[in-house]
Amino acid sequence: MTFAGIDVSKTHLDLALVSNSPKPTRLRFPNSPEGRQALLAALAHHNPAWVALEPTSAYHLPLLKLLAENRLQVALVNPYHLAAFRKAKGERQKTDRQDALLLARYAQVYHEDLRAYTLPPETLRELKALVGYREDLAGRERTILNQMEAAEWAGSKEVLALLQKELACVKGLLGEVEARIQALLATLPEAEVLMALPGVGPQVAAAVLALLPPELWGRAKRAASYAGLIPEREESGKSVERSQLSKKGLPSCGESSTWAPWWRCAMTRRCGPSTTACSRGERERSRRWWPWPTSSSGG
Incomplete structure (x- = not known):
């Protein structure tokens, strides 16, 4: 199988393709409408199983939208995971070309664990x-x-x-x-369900709905990991550190001003759709997207 990695900057797009061949394919395109179309044509020619991208401010968004609209399997790689992968491989150089190759290698190694990006409404x-x-x-x-x-x-x-x-x-x-x-x-009916929780208002609901991808709705553990709300524990011999939040989610979830919304909704798990004051039909709709477990569903 072939795997692609794309490093995005304001001016250009670096594409790396890896497969069973020992030598990777490297291409560069301008980050413009014409350049993105040329990159799309190159991907259509090589037909990679996965395309890996790292979120970079807003420069990757036009390309991400284009790839998703053309039904390519695109994975947004957590920068923390990519940095750990770079360290594990002993990579010392950090250039745009090397970053693209690293993303392709990451997709090649972890393709079974990647989550395909879905273009939100x-x-x-x-x-x-x-x-x-x-x-x-x-x-x-x-x-x-x-x-x-x-x-x-x-x-x-x-x-x-x-x-x-x-x-x-x-x-x-x-x-x-x-x-x-x-x-x-x-x-958004989802906003109504969220705001039925104690202490959750429009700002909290907007932050959660905006930052949590729809494909993670209904997947409590993955949603918590995405937001960096999973506990992190350190033990070494007799030394046991106090558990703390990992805070290793995507950058958009790591802003200090958005921690309160994520944390508040995560901690109100018992006030999920099964206990909100809404009709049976509304509860059933909410269960399809609710990102955290309810009191009746366990941990």
């Missing part, structure tokens, strides 16, 4: 974009408040006035984004 993609933008705005708001405090101590009245204008603008955008998120949540 447009509503969920838009929700994820809005949640990310809200995170950026919230971060900017905190920065402005800190700058205002510094300006007050420095007695900079002109700077303080400008910062107040900027803060008002950011707060206005936050309100608009929140309204759009609320409108999207109103169209």
Whole structure:
């Protein structure tokens, strides 16, 4: 079988293909609409069993969408797992070409454990974009408040006035984004089930639905691992460290401001669909996607 690895940067795409042949195939394409189509043609020619990608900001998203629409088996590799694989192989060089080859080798070794990426519905993609933008705005708001405090101590009245204008603008955008998120949540039955949990509101529901891939809904252990909420234990001889959360999920789940939503929903497992105040039909629908075990389903 042939396996492909693609390293994505802002300007180009490095493709590596490995098979039973001792020499890998290496190709480079521009990260543009034309370049992505050329890469797709190359993949169609070699017909790999898996295509491995590492999430890189937003530069990989157009390619990921294109590959998913053309029904290729694409796996998004956790950066932590890839770094561990690099260390295990003793790789010392880290270049775009080497990263592409490492991704292809990773797919070749772990192809039985890979999870195929499924393109989420447009509503969920838009929700994820809005949640990310809200995170950026919230971060900017905190920065402005800190700058205002510094300006007050420095007695900079002109700077303080400008910062107040900027803060008002950011707060206005936050309100608009929140309204759009609320409108999207109103169209999702899953959001209604989530918000029926104690302490779970629109922000928590939006974060969970935006960051948890739909293909993991209903798979409690995989969902927890994806979010980095699995316990990590260290033992060596008589030394036993206290267990802690691994926090080794994908980067989008590792932002400090999103830990509360993930943790709160994980800890309210007994308030799953079997105990929410909804109709029997709603409970059955919720069980099909509910990512955590309920009180009746065990651990």
